Amino acid sequence: MSKLTLTQAINAGLRKSMEEDPKVILMGEDIGTLGGVFRVTDGLMKDFGSHRVIDTPLAESAIIGTAVGLAYRGFRPVCEIQFDGFIYPAFDQIVSQVAKLHMRTHGQVRMPLTIRVPFGGGIGSPEHHSESPEGYFVHTSGLRVISVSNPQDAYTMLRQAIKCDDPVLFFEPKRRYHTKGEVDLDADLSRAPAMGASRVVSAGTDVTLVTYGPLVPTALDAARAAADEGISIEVIDLRSLSPLDYGPIEESVRRTGRLVVTHEASQTLGLGAEIVAGITERCFNYLEAAPVRVTGFDIPYPPSKLEKHHLPDLDRMLDGVDRVLGRPNSASGL
Amino acid sequence: MSKLTLTQAINAGLRKSMEEDPKVILMGEDIGTLGGVFRVTDGLMKDFGSHRVIDTPLAESAIIGTAVGLAYRGFRPVCEIQFDGFIYPAFDQIVSQVAKLHMRTHGQVRMPLTIRVPFGGGIGSPEHHSESPEGYFVHTSGLRVISVSNPQDAYTMLRQAIKCDDPVLFFEPKRRYHTKGEVDLDADLSRAPAMGASRVVSAGTDVTLVTYGPLVPTALDAARAAADEGISIEVIDLRSLSPLDYGPIEESVRRTGRLVVTHEASQTLGLGAEIVAGITERCFNYLEAAPVRVTGFDIPYPPSKLEKHHLPDLDRMLDGVDRVLGRPNSASGL
């Protein structure tokens, strides 16, 4: 076991994948000489050469579009999109090509791309640097979407994503890049939890709190705070956003009868909508109250001095918990 | 009143808007000399000149991006995206510019663009010509999104969209282009239903069936068929997809206790997710059964010979109704 930050864990996952398979190559802006603006790819160009760690010209559609061509040729490109807000120029290639090519070719051409996206807010950045675009990709059939919340998952799930023959959007919670955790670098991948599996990260009995990526630590804090007040929250880390793994959520909601979903992305058609709908369909008779969503508002991401008023924090999560419990101290009183 | 097809009604709405306001200009591929591949802009270049009906080079990002510049200059551009599947190259300009500029400039720059998109399936077209991308835009804060289902709404709502100072995505159900209906061309816009208002198009008491755009006629057929079996369906045409107008749906569900949402778009994070979540939040105590979604599957749009197996039809809607009523003849038995 090694103690690694999230960035180091991702770096290690890339390194391991490149060692294991010469067809794995990295592409992106500033990922080579600089090692990435977040240093995620630090040292990899030096060790693997500029033919496997490719600094590309500044054009996102081309990064993804040429990765498609490389995949045609049998490569497994891992593309970095520098920040969440810069993925949109590549949207067409992702939605109309990457997501559809396997079906279009009757399964004869595979698109084992991994698209790494540092995402989410909380780091005081300017416009376009704090977005949560995952919903767009979850709505896109043909893609897999995952989001990691800790170094061990980052290491393992990145390796799984790269090994997966389907295209995977890999969302990295940039405000957790410096979070440290134990990582087993030699763990047997075949015995790791499946890439598509969600996970209960804190057991509880009163309320099920579902989240992913950057808000997992916040949700755990909320669970601890609630415990002080005698409320027992079960926290579930989705890990896989597409496909959603309803198993643990269903099991939990059948016990708690109460569901809160929280994410940074805007509410309307954010992941919360799907989970509330999906759980209502699956667990209707077990629900004791309407599920609650605690999310970013339906606004463009605000200037950084205001981001704390957009992003769900511990207090807003607890407010959501109060609401789902019908407790009168819910301040927003939906 | 005139009897017009949907295309003719849109054409009339464009004409009227251009007559009323010299700042209204049309832009798009093949919209001028040809009159559009669906003939929606037929005759407008002849009547208004090539400076107001602009055949653009073949580049969607540029169509929207230059429309942004034209809006800066005080124009009200109405852009045509030739088919749903060709909107993605413009996604960045729509999401990062069109949707955000009003907020970015503290309300000092307005973006009164209307983006017309023929959408949906059912016309036997090749790949990329039958998509339902509305969900991407509903999830995007700063945009308004509407979808029309009949000639009168098309005429009125297009005029409202063009007059609106916010950017509006205007989704036209292309398989209904030839549907005829009475249109009051001289109706007073100030007395028309608000652009953001949904509408009960068929009253009923047992089940609330919510839809929009191309499936409204199908839903009405389903209501008629169900009536023969003694089931009374209330059909609601959303008209506005963003913002959603929950009023009539809430009112209806409080009476029926049963909700079915149907659309062509894929299920995961399709509009149905938001409506099921929103109504569950708002009407939890009135729901007698879990709401049901009858939607396209989570697949890339299939070859046209298979589209009838992807698109919800009358039978699948009735199956959904059976499900929400808990009737044993529900074939899919969710």
Place this chain on the structure above:
Amino acid sequence: MLDEQADPGALNQTGIHQLISPDGHAVVDEELSPFVEDVDDAAILGLYSDMVAIRRIDSEATALQRQGQLALWPPMLGQEASQVGSLRALAVEDFIFPTYRENGVAYLRGASLAGIMSTWRGSANTGWDPHAINLATPQIIIGAQTLHATGYAMGLVLEGKDDVSIAYLGDGATSQGDVHESMVFAASFQAPVIFFCQNNHWAISEPVGLQAHAPIAGRAPGYGIPGMRVDGNDVLAVLAATRWAVARARSGGGPSFIEAVTYRMGAHTTADDPTRYRGVTELEEWGAKDPIARVKALLQSRGLLDADGEAAVTARANAVAAELREGTITMGDPAPMSVFENVYTEEHAILDRQREHYGRYLAGFTPADGTKLEGSLS
């Protein structure tokens, strides 16, 4: 100040390479002639036969569309020399990224005629295995394939192979950002990719002059990529130009750009009505430059096309047409449950559930009107 260039609409501009004149005479071109020195009479006859065959595909498919057997068809009438000349310059290892219009290329590369038609019938998204014949599926998103070809060629560099890739694109496509980004990446990585642009003068109803105020091939040098304009109705010139580009690419010379100046004699697709936007004069003018007629004239002037030869060519075209028709009209419909296939390579909890539900629905369900559902569950 760098100079502006001339109007791209001008048809008989200097700088367009040609090896056969419209009336069928051989022309010498210093740059291109060396690339076709080995093309003997038999080879020219072969090119002629290819062109006749794909024109026959075009007319047969157009007829089948009118008869309701195909949902749509994009004619290639007038562009046979561009398709045949470019394809015949490639080796089978070279990978092709075509648009919807390169159905002649697909046939010559080895796709089955029924396979090609399956897409236009609406039965399948692909009619061949791209890896089996090194041919991608027809791209409908304008310009997108040029990035794929560039990436593929980048892969060839990484592997140290001397194969090449080729991207077909239209004149309209040159306005798309993706095409520009392809040129940037191709130049940056010196990728062995050929951008083969068929300037057929129209993008649906829009004339090439709307897309470009200067000759399209003139954009290439700005990227450090050599550009070549060639008479796209001259099969030998197209063959030579493509060979030039292939030779450059194979020997590490990197990307190149070919503009084949040709003309779309037919409608954009069978759904299009070109009389709404273009006059007959233009059509007549280009009719006089027919790509097949000029090779035929060349062959005849050299006494190479006797009755037997012509009969063989016709026989091949007839056989192709018959096979195409037969393959199309006997094509079965895809199985309903196949909509769920190949979305993912592995299990997918959400989609698998939808598949299961729909399977149950189809199995247990008789539509209200009593008809039976077509196709079998698979």
Place this chain on the structure above:
Amino acid sequence: MLDEQADPGALNQTGIHQLISPDGHAVVDEELSPFVEDVDDAAILGLYSDMVAIRRIDSEATALQRQGQLALWPPMLGQEASQVGSLRALAVEDFIFPTYRENGVAYLRGASLAGIMSTWRGSANTGWDPHAINLATPQIIIGAQTLHATGYAMGLVLEGKDDVSIAYLGDGATSQGDVHESMVFAASFQAPVIFFCQNNHWAISEPVGLQAHAPIAGRAPGYGIPGMRVDGNDVLAVLAATRWAVARARSGGGPSFIEAVTYRMGAHTTADDPTRYRGVTELEEWGAKDPIARVKALLQSRGLLDADGEAAVTARANAVAAELREGTITMGDPAPMSVFENVYTEEHAILDRQREHYGRYLAGFTPADGTKLEGSLS
């Protein structure tokens, strides 16, 4: 075959227009000199003063960022001549579409210093009314603004105005599809737009040679747009080149493209560490071409910069710095409820409900740790 062009990395290439040599001597340029005939000594002194002032903005803002008063700052050190020369060629009616780096341009166009800083502090998305000073907000999405400038200029054509628009862009930006599409549209509609590209040799850590294998301005002719390469560290040459482009545009000559060859002496932003990717030699080489030093040398050689003159220039720079600092550190925080403002121009049922809930939440809520919420509800 059209020719390839030379390496864009080459610094002292022929074809780069210059009016002041790096050591401060006036140079005659046949094409450009006529455009600055009226620029007298006072005007040159003014340009010098402008450059000193914006360099001071740069150093002051960099310091404020280190002190935690700004979240981020993108230095313009070394690019003062490009910013001043281009801006000073424009009339106030001409509309400017800048990137994040044109903060000198913004100041000279009349944005308040506090306004400019509000964005870099993270307090506001804009620090001025774009319509009031004909200046768009700084664009962060690389290349996007070039389409806006093109569209704006198309609007000018529609209105028959003789104003122009200008899009600033970097060398890295030239790889983006949007920039290409801008050139296509600008050429097609003969829009009076100036593409002003500051080739500062770097796009974060990527050298210009990665983006381009031929001089960037050499791309313009391919579109039928004239291109001009100018010494971007020579304020007179930049002024002249921009005047040339403006004159063309105003008189119906359509778009033009200027490549100002300059150098980013500082980091990409205060978050960047350029020692990771570039050596000191390059920096020293460019230090010798400093844009301010050369005008100063020119002025001094002509005896135009006495102690009083220099004092006035310094005084202005000091005043600017003081105003900037004061405006920044006294800036109030935006009101929490302002996150809901200006998303739409009219009511919006869903967002209005969220606003109402959050207002209630804020009003009724004291965080667990007992702190008070900053700012007032608005």
